[in-house]
Every structure is written in C-alpha cells, then in structure tokens.
Amino acid sequence: MFAYYFDLALRSLRRNRMLTALMILAIALGIGASMTTLTVLHVLSGDPLPGKSAKLYYPQLDPRDMTNFRPGEEPPEQVSWMDGMNLLKAGRADRQALMAGGAVAIEPPDPAIAPFFEDARLTTRDFFAMFDVPFLYGHVWSKADDGNDARKVVLSRRINEKLFGGADSTGKILRMGGKDFRVVGVIDSWRPTPHFYDLMTGDYSESEGVYLPLLTGIDMKLPFNGSRDCWGNDTNVDQKTAQCTWLQFWVQLDTPAKAAAYRQFLVNYSRQQKSLGIYQRDPNVHLRNLMQWLDYNHVVPSDVHLQFWLAMGFLIVCLVNTVGLMLAKFLRRASELGVRRALGASRRSVFAQLLVEAGTVGLVGGVGGLLLALLGLWIVRMQPSDYAALAHLDLPMFLATFLFAIGATLVAGLLPAWRACLITPALQLKSN
C-alpha cells in the first residue's frame, strides 16, 4: 500500500513542478538555516568531558576585604596563590590541580625556525589524569617535580610536530624562556570545547602548546595570560603573597557524598582563615561542577542564541508557507480525491495517501536542507571567531536533520490532508 501511495505522490508532485519546487525549497531553506544554527549551538554548549564532567568541581572562596562588600555577592572566579596552595596541600579531593595561563618564548632546536611565543599552561600534575588528557609519548612529570622547580615540559602534538617533526621527543632538551627544559611527554590532539578549565583566556580558545610545572613557571616569572583581580593595597608585587586571585583550582570528587564533604571542608577552611585574621568576610563558598560552571559563566555567545532563535522563527515561517502551499495543492485535486472516495477509498486511506505525499516532500526537502546546512557550516567555518573551526555536523545531528525535516513536513501536512479528507465525494463528482 505504501509503495502505491508513494507512486501516487510522485505522480502528483510531478504534475505541478512549480508548486512542488516551492514547497521543497521552503522546507530545505528552513531546515538548512535552523540546522546550521542548531549545530553551532550544539557544538558550543556541549560537554567538554562527557562521562567525567559530573565529577569535576570548581571551588570558589572569598578572601577579599570588606571594601565594596555586598551581602550575597558571588565569590571571585579564581583563587589566590595562598588559598590555592593550601587547598592543594590539604589534598582532600580524589584529584586536584592548581593552574594558571602563561606564555613562553621557545627557541627551536632547528635554527631554521625563528623563535616564537607559545601559550603555556602552568599546572600541577593531576591536570592530565583529572581531565583525561591522552598521551602520545612519555608521561607527566613526577609528584616531586611539582614542588622542586623542575625544568620539565610536556608538549602538545602540534608543537612536537613543529619542533621535532612528530618524532618521540621525550628526553630531548628544549630551550624555553632562556632556560633548558627536558621533554618528558607529548600529548595527543586534545581540544576540549569550551576551554573550560580556564575561561579567562578565551571561552573557545585552543589548548595550550606547552605544559610546565606550576612552580617552575611562576619562579621563571613567565608572562601571565589571564585575568587578575586584586583588592586592598596593591603595592605588593610578589605574586605569591599579593592580595589577588589569578589561579584556577579544579578538584575531582567521585561521589556526591564526597562533594558535600568537600563543600563543608571549604566552609571550615574559610572559617579558620577568618579566625586567623586572614579573611575578613564570613565563609562565602561555591562548589559548582563543570557544566554548572560553564552555565554560570554564560559561555555560549549570546549571538549564537540569537541566531538560533531567528533561524527557528524563519523555519516556522517556512513551515506555515508549506502548509499553505500543500493545502492549495491538495484542494486543487478535490475532484481526483472525490473519485477515489467514490470508488471506495476510506477517508483514512486518502489521509494516509496525502501524508505519504507530504512525507516525500519532507524527505527531498531534508536532503536539500542537509546540503544547505553543510554549506552554512562551511561558511561559519570561514569566520574568524575562535569557535568557527568547531562547526561540524556529527552523525546524531545528521540523522536529526532528516527526522526533523520529515517530522516537520508531516506535521505541516496534517491540516491540508485533513481538510482534503472532508471533501464530499458526491459534490465533487457532480460539479464536474
């Protein structure tokens, strides 16, 4: 039966090519525009570490003085060196890492390559295990290296290819910032989106090229990348004691019970700091998990949301347009449908036949929409924004496009098909 209806649909669609083309074009444009923006939204609001993100938390403390104090205010978005080191040494979480963004001048071993600056991540070693960073060669520096100013470095795959032609470079010496470093590891391609662990250096920026032990980088006084918030008297220039928040601290807590315990630990820590006279404010802590942290920071650009809503509005205009055209098309065939009904076809089967026709339009429109979405995403990738390169259609979105197109067209076909079913066969036969 389906095959017969499909055949009828093709014949009918072929009969009025102009109207059919208009319907298909409207569906394709609507689907193309909405899927382009939906894909961008989907990529940008995705989970950077699926399966792991629920266990990663970002503690916030409030070490500021009472100037400009407002009750209920959010604590700073980063931690100070003192707090970071205290929490790190307390080691109350399953894993923890203290980190900051920096930049370092690299003098390539090959003199043919000019020296260049590269973004560096200064961090303690749990960073790699906590964020599931894949290693290509070697491994992370040792626990002792975190505390002894070790000159060791982990390279990204990109930098390893640039400097060492992609070979296993572990054990080699690399000159950076005027000092010699030993390469201990090379990580595989890794670009979490968003750049969740440090939003201060750009929400969708690329991963850094080199990874150094935190203490090493700080003691070398490498240029700082990120944002620093200070309070009180800022004549103090020593990064380690200045009243500034400028580091990111992440913890891994495997169970909700541990998270609750850790939150309590943060409150107790704040209370203790206040009793020591280091903090002036009452405990004001937050422990958001990764997705909550991204949400709180409104990471997805509002322009992307705006474009999505406009594209959805456009899609609805296209669908209403298709409903209208389909209604015209079905009602024009009133006499034909009247004959079918008179020959014994039930309302139900006429309805089914018309829906198959609508679905066929949706299928072709979906293919067109898919092509337009691919074109749209290609145009998005040409844009210079830092998330542009991420705009790719993945398999779920690919399938969703089809289902969405066919579903939308079927819904659009319901009203015209129902109206066409109400035709009284006798009247149609008589008037002709």
Add this chain to the structure above:
Amino acid sequence: MDIAPIFASLHKHRTPVALIVLEIALACAVFCNAVFIIGQRVAELGMSNAIAESHLVVISVNGSNPDTARADIPRNLAALRGIPGVTGAAVMTSIPFGQSAGVDGVSTGPDSQVHPGASRYMLGEGGPRVLGLRLLKGRFFGPGEYADSTLRGGMMPNGHVVIITQSLAQRLWPSGHALGQQLWVGSEKHYAVIGVTADVARPGSSSIGRGSAHYAVFFPLAPDPAFTQYVVRSAPQNRQRVLHAAEAKLHTLAPNMVIKGQTFAQIRDQAFTATRSMAWVLVLVCLVMLTVTAFGIVGLSSFWVRQRRRQIGIRRAIGATRANILRYFQTENFLIVSLGIALGMVLSWGVNLYLMKHYELPRLPWHYLPVGALTLWLIGQLAALGPALHASRVPPVVATRSV
C-alpha cells in the same frame, strides 16, 4: 471600491486566509526584530574612537628582556623615529580594540557607590600626541610626570595623575567638573584628573555596543617591561611601507623578540568581525525569509485565481473591466497582509520583550514597526500582481462554459 464582497469571499476561505495571515505575522515579527538588531550592529561598526586611526601602525613585541627594558625602549623608539616617513613613535601597554588588558573598578572616593570598570592604558612619553588623543579639557602629561610614574613589577603605576575619557568623566562626575578631581582605583590608590579626552575605545571587543565601551583611563609611565606595543605614526599612504620597515628594524635590534605588526585599520577590522558576520547572517535570513513569504503568497493566490475562474468570468461578462478584477485581487491581498501585519506588530513586541529579557537587547523603537509593515505590504502587492494579472485576463466567455 466596495470591500464587502472581498470580506465575504475571505470568510468563505478561512483556512488559507488564516495561514497567509499567520505567515505574514511571523515574517513581520522576525523581520522587525532582525532589522533592529542589524541596525544596532551597523551602528556599532561606526563606533567612535578619537585617535588618529588611519595614521597608525602597531607593533606588538613579546619576550623582551625585562632587565634591559629601560634602556632598550628609548633606543628602539629612536630607531623607529629614524624610518623615513615616520612622524612619531611611542610605547603603550595596550591598544584600543587590541588584546584585552587590565580593567580597574574606578570611583570618586572610597565610599562611593558607583564603581564602573575602566580599561587601563599606560602611555610612554609622547604617547598622547602620537595616538592623536583629542583633549577636551585640561592638559597632557608633562615629562616629569612620566619619569615619576613607575610600576616596579606591580599592577598600578605609582604616579599621581591621569587623563580620562569623556564618557567616564560623565559617568563619575555627571555635573561636569572632572578636572582636578581625584580618581580612586580600589580603596587606597587615587590619582588627580588632569585632562579629559574625546572618547577612545577600550581594548578587546567584549565591551562593543555597551554603555561602558569608552570607559578608559590613561596613566603616564616611565620605560618599563610592561610596554609591549609600539605605536608608529605616519601619513596614511606610507602605512604599509612604514609597517614593514618598523618590523624589520625591531627585528634587527632585538632578534629574540617575537614581533607582530599590524596597521590600526586591521586591528579595528578584527575587533568587529563577529559584529559584521552577525549582521550579514541576519541580512541573509531576512532576504530569504521575505522571498519565501513572497513565493508562498504567489502560490496561494494563483490557486485562488484558478479556483474562481468561473466567478471572474461571470463578473467580466456582466460588465467588470480588467482593471476591476486586478484591483479586486490587489485589495484582497492588501486586506490579508494588513491583518497579518496587525498580528505581526503584537508578535514583534512579544519577541522583543523575550530578547530584552534574555539577551540584553534594548526596547524595539516604534519606528521599526512601520518599516516592517511597509516592506510586507510592498512584497504582498508585488507577489499578488502576477496572479491578479492572470485573473484579469480570464475571458468573459468562461462564464458560459460548464467547466
């Protein structure tokens, strides 16, 4: 022309009429809001920035030796000034529209309730004139004020004077007496305001389009490793040549530094890429949507005309002219589109309320509504013209045929 029969006919075809009305209304809502956003973005593209943009090239350096910076910077500047065509060179810590830089909460005193965030520009000697800052009140920094102001690795210069932009002066001292006042940064540091300049944009592009887009404070500073931007001034036609010469000169003076030069026009261009691409996306969506709407009207109108061939024939047979028939269909379209526009106005307003609530958009000014209405009326009339002409050519003899 009597519109009663048109209403009767529309009433008879409720469903298709309702569909067109709905489509017009939705298109009107999307169109008005999109045009409003486009207008805003285009206004942002022309954002004022009172420096000599077309005369400047900027060379950013990284990896200079902090220990010798105090001697290197004057040497580098002297070399840059020696390039033919260069009319001035100075150092800065950050550049309008350039890489994001420090932002301070500034106020009129430690007890003030108003703490707008203002970008921090630190200028080396000669900076104001090289940039082409337009002084509205007061004076520029004197040589002694540069020499007295140092960072020593800290965040804030230890000088005592600042120049601020007009917008910031207005925000902090709305009565207009900024000159000579103390500008407080945090609760301990304060600086005397010695000058007010025309509005200069902040670094980065995140403040574009906001009221705070011009909140900036200029500090004088003695040569310091924090200076990473060399600003070189020349006549606009010499810019490209000066850019290459300046890059080469700095490269020979300090081969280990990482050097990147751009004309200021390029920097400005990059800051607005997101704004521009958003505007283009919206223009594209609007055009395609209006086209789809127009074709929808064409499709439905021609269906109608075909359905009513006999009635048209009868009307022609009993004396209606072609112009009467044409006018009938155009009026019918006008009535339908008007209904759609009326509904669309309400929808536009609703959509705008939603966007205002979630995306920091201002209220839709009323004059966007008639613009949207006119556009849709025009499109409706044009789209209906084809089918209406077709209808007017129906011969009266059709009335006598049974099919």
